[in-house]
Amino acid sequence: MISIKPKIHDSNTLEFKVGYLPGEGATYNDFYMNTWIYIPEVLDVNRHTYSKDTFYCDTISHLRLITPSYQLRELTDEHSLPFTRMKQACLDPVNENKEFETEVKMYASIVKSSVRDAYVKVTQQNNDDARQSLACDLVEQLKAVVEMYRSLRPILLDAPMGEDLVVFYDFGDEFISNILEQHLGRLVKLLNPRQHHSGGPLLPMLTQLLDSEHKYRQRRGFLEVEDNSHDNNRQFVYRASQLKKYIESNLYLPTHKRRNTAFLEQVAFSFAAGVSMVFATVVSFAFQQTYGNFTLPFFIALVISYMFKDRIKDLIRNYFANRLGSRFYDYLITIRVAARKIGWVKEGFDFVSPKDVSKHVYEKRGRKNLLVVNRGVDEQVIQYRKYVHLKRKEVDRLSAYPINGINNIVRFNLSNFMRKMDNPTVPLYVNEGDASSHFTSGDKAYYLNFVIQCKYEGIVEYKRYRVGLCRDGIKDIEEKTT
Numbered sequence: 001m002i003s004i005k006p007k008i009h010d011s012n013t014l015e016f017k018v019g020y021l022p023g024e025g026a027t028y029n030d031f032y033m034n035t036w037i038y039i040p041e042v043l044d045v046n047r048h049t050y051s052k053d054t055f056y057c058d059t060i061s062h063l064r065l066i067t068p069s070y071q072l073r074e075l076t077d078e079h080s081l082p083f084t085r086m087k088q089a090c091l092d093p094v095n096e097n098k099e100f101e102t103e104v105k106m107y108a109s110i111v112k113s114s115v116r117d118a119y120v121k122v123t124q125q126n127n128d129d130a131r132q133s134l135a136c137d138l139v140e141q142l143k144a145v146v147e148m149y150r151s152l153r154p155i156l157l158d159a160p161m162g163e164d165l166v167v168f169y170d171f172g173d174e175f176i177s178n179i180l181e182q183h184l185g186r187l188v189k190l191l192n193p194r195q196h197h198s199g200g201p202l203l204p205m206l207t208q209l210l211d212s213e214h215k216y217r218q219r220r221g222f223l224e225v226e227d228n229s230h231d232n233n234r235q236f237v238y239r240a241s242q243l244k245k246y247i248e249s250n251l252y253l254p255t256h257k258r259r260n261t262a263f264l265e266q267v268a269f270s271f272a273a274g275v276s277m278v279f280a281t282v283v284s285f286a287f288q289q290t291y292g293n294f295t296l297p298f299f300i301a302l303v304i305s306y307m308f309k310d311r312i313k314d315l316i317r318n319y320f321a322n323r324l325g326s327r328f329y330d331y332l333i334t335i336r337v338a339a340r341k342i343g344w345v346k347e348g349f350d351f352v353s354p355k356d357v358s359k360h361v362y363e364k365r366g367r368k369n370l371l372v373v374n375r376g377v378d379e380q381v382i383q384y385r386k387y388v389h390l391k392r393k394e395v396d397r398l399s400a401y402p403i404n405g406i407n408n409i410v411r412f413n414l415s416n417f418m419r420k421m422d423n424p425t426v427p428l429y430v431n432e433g434d435a436s437s438h439f440t441s442g443d444k445a446y447y448l449n450f451v452i453q454c455k456y457e458g459i460v461e462y463k464r465y466r467v468g469l470c471r472d473g474i475k476d477i478e479e480k481t482t
Helices: 052-058 081-091 097-124 128-150 152-158 162-190 193-197 202-220 234-248 262-291 296-327 359-365 392-396
Strands: 002-010 013-020 028-039 059-065 255-259 331-337 340-352 380-391 406-413 425-431 437-443 446-456 459-470 473-480
Touching: 002 446, 002 459, 002 473, 013 028, 013 473, 028 359, 052 059, 052 340, 059 331, 081 097, 081 152, 097 128, 097 162, 097 234, 128 152, 128 162, 128 202, 152 162, 162 202, 162 234, 262 296, 340 392, 359 446, 359 459, 380 392, 380 406
Parallel strands: none
Antiparallel strands: 002 013, 013 406, 028 380, 028 446, 059 406, 255 331, 331 340, 340 380, 425 437, 446 459, 459 473
């Protein structure tokens, strides 16, 4: 299965979180994901102005294990696998630092994922009473999880090598505290103000937990968000970012990236050099036989033959480079943990003609605006191809936790697409009738269309996303079903 979650990462960067979930029982799984990016002609992004190397510079791709899935209420049980493993690691007299550190990272990552999922359920609930009930459950369960985690600190300090391990524990404690405060703050903002005065239990629960957490952070010396910070909370944001990277480093997969067609390229380029040399040699021998050595015609023939020799070599090299680029993948990314090879990823980039795109992709694009179609203006089309090969058994061996698959987090920086856009706003005249009027402004928007084809286990699926952007950055992204 392939799951796709798009979002705006920052004003210039679009992010697709792609989950590759291998099927049960299979030795290996192959996933194909083809993305066609339709670009308005007016942006002047084409094969002459936007090269393959530029695309890969604008694209960042990370591979990481999918966080083991637990509901927040499951983590309130002291016999849950994440808590049991972490507690056992701190009590083990022959424990190594790395083992306990790994368990803390995994537990904190699971807590973050579970809190996020519980919060999303609250946001998706439209009924006020049901939303408040879910919010109460979230607060109660989060409080229980935090108390369970912090109950380990005295045990850890009394354990063998506890003083060496407590630094890792404190990193997890601060990270979980950040998760608690930020999600409860969003919860306060999300809930309807009238619920705060409805006499329900939610407001006292939120107030009590936030107050106790504030005092705990001050007692432990954790950095806090301040309303009138002298550095605009720069240190807190930096610290929180470093903690996030540290905790989640346990899930990221090491990769080795190299050119996929390096050997074929060298063979093709050698063939080009050989053909051009044959041409130059034949011309030289022919003029030598006709005019002899050390004559002016022979000298002119040598110069001309070498001029054409270089041109022929470059033409053949370019031909093979284009043919190899369109038929093969550009890069091979090997996924390897220690000596264990988990699988590999191949990726390729090409500009393609809209006429060469398949009928299914063309229909999914849904270009029906007659103002554009009848004007005869084509869009530029980029095809980004990805082929993922995963060994299911090797993925299962990576952790004692149930791992569903891997996530590929792909970020496209669209700054180069915005270089030639007009001003982000245009002045507009408002006619109110009766000779009454005033001026306002309107947004100048451009749209990119991403059509994504996913192929796995004999299944083919298509998705389309429309991205609105202007010179100031990305404005929105929406999935189109038609």
